[in-house]
Amino acid sequence: MPKSIRAAVCAGHGAAPVIETLLLDDPLPDEMIITVKAAAICHTDLGISEWSDSPRVFGHEGAGIVLQTGSAIEKFQVGDRVAATFGFCGQCRNCKDAHPAYCFDNINLNIEGQRARPALSRPDGEIIGGAFFQQSTFASHALVTERNAIAIPETLDFVTAAPLGCGIQTGAGAIINNFSATAGRPLLVIGCGAVGLSAIMAAKIIGCAPIIASDIHSHRTALATQYGADMIVDSADIEFAAKIIAATNGGVSYALDTAGSQQTFETAMACLHPGGNLGILTIPGAFEDSVPHPGGLPFMTTTMTGIIEGDSVPDQFIPWLIEQHQQGRLPYDELITTFPFEDIANAFDAQRSGAAIKPVLTF
């Protein structure tokens, strides 16, 4: 029987989330219902809410307690504490080859929220878009699959657990999994939000050197320094690339562009030494009028990587991130600002304006 829940519905075209009562479908055999205890907000929630033209419930960094399990669930029991991450099919070539973030069905399962039956509806029967990243956790309760739920230890509170599911693993995973970064190699991170700062923390763990950071906000570059950046370059500096090439004796091995504008994309490319790896998180200029020029990748840049969830195998990588956090090497919890679920519209604004680096809703 569908369950009555409270959920934050975004009407579409960037409309602010409004909390209302919805019905949540019964779990399919490989799904379970969790009682959401915390849900972090990521840039993707805002970006897709602006792009969508129908009412949907977002939220893809949720954490909570298993309330009900589908008939085929083997990994979890009612009462287990879990963090939810991105969805993947588990069957395609990339899923079987330990690259579930590059699941052939990624867009359908995550951005589109595809599910065998609609997950959410209004009491009058109107379908509301659910299963965003196979979770839609801006709600009191959510359906997650067994694959995208990760057990978390008793020693980790839900607020700290929530951002692991996307932002933190994307930043840290970019360095560790996508780049396979090694000690002593120089790294540039453009954009010091939750993803960029997590990348810097991970680069510090690995021993990349020097770690160079840039952001248009000085309070964020101050955080970059606090978490391991050796050098800050002003994003408006017209000698940006020249200074970095000089400081690294030829350019950086890895450049992570978390900002995603045409300008930051070109700047990041210009800072790489031959054979360097450029990591991008969005299509450059995707939300601008400009179009990336197809010849933009120089011949000598051997790799450009689309960073999706840091190429994480969540069952293995999230426990590793928790271990690093608990040993004090990944203090991403310091980036969190909590908001009561009822204040979700303010939390969206704080994420959009940059006033909060990682807003987390509490229930």
Ligand SMILES: [Zn+2]
């Ligand atoms: Zn797959």
Ligand SMILES: [Zn+2]
């Ligand atoms: Zn995200």
